[in-house]
Amino acid sequence: MKVKKPPLRTCLGCSREADKRELMRFVRTSDGDVHVDPSGRLNGRGGYVCKNSQCFEAAVRKKRFAAALHANLREEDIERLRREFEQTLTD
Numbered sequence: 001m002k003v004k005k006p007p008l009r010t011c012l013g014c015s016r017e018a019d020k021r022e023l024m025r026f027v028r029t030s031d032g033d034v035h036v037d038p039s040g041r042l043n044g045r046g047g048y049v050c051k052n053s054q055c056f057e058a059a060v061r062k063k064r065f066a067a068a069l070h071a072n073l074r075e076e077d078i079e080r081l082r083r084e085f086e087q088t089l090t091d
Helices: 053-061 064-069 075-090
Strands: 008-010 017-019 023-028 034-037 045-050
Touching: 023 064, 023 075, 034 075, 045 053, 045 064, 053 064, 053 075
Parallel strands: none
Antiparallel strands: 008 017, 023 034, 023 045
16 A cells, blocks of 8 residues: 655745645635635645744745735735734744
């Protein structure tokens, strides 16, 4: 019987490859909104970041959210995502 490999994803901030359950997912929904998706189950285009603020900030600085999610993010969108991300980490 073949052993199933865990699904791997790459962090947008540090480019480290990890099991997707170790990373935080961000998703752009069909209506164009971008949200933190802690469950990893929302429909839409996704991107992953390590569960630390350094990787989040690196992804913002390198404009990787916009590239991965195919979305134009304004500064207020980034601030909202930052708050959602920090809140999710503390829960």
